[in-house]
Amino acid sequence: MATMTSPEFQESLVTVEEYLRTSYRPDCEYIDGRIEGRNVGKWEHARVQWLLALWFGNHEKEWGIKGSTEQRVRVS
Helix, strand or coil: CEEEECCCCCCCCCCHHHHHCEEEECCEEEECCEEEECCCCCHHHHHHHHHHHHHHHHCHHHHCCCCCCCCCCCCC
16 A cells, blocks of 8 residues: 655546555545545544544443444445
8 A cells, every 4th residue: 555645736636446545644535536635623523522432332232333433434
């Protein structure tokens, strides 16, 4: 897997296959063929996310669920 420094501005399009086999630092999003900077969030967002994760985590067995945070998915 290649590692690249994320571009400030990118003109050319990238295939989804190229994006998936490349690691960007800092992390980037793939949006319609372009590589864009990822929103890293703020303290308030991270705190709410943590509290929700704790709440769901405390109810996993009771509700029959499995939770996680920061899971990336590929959608079409």
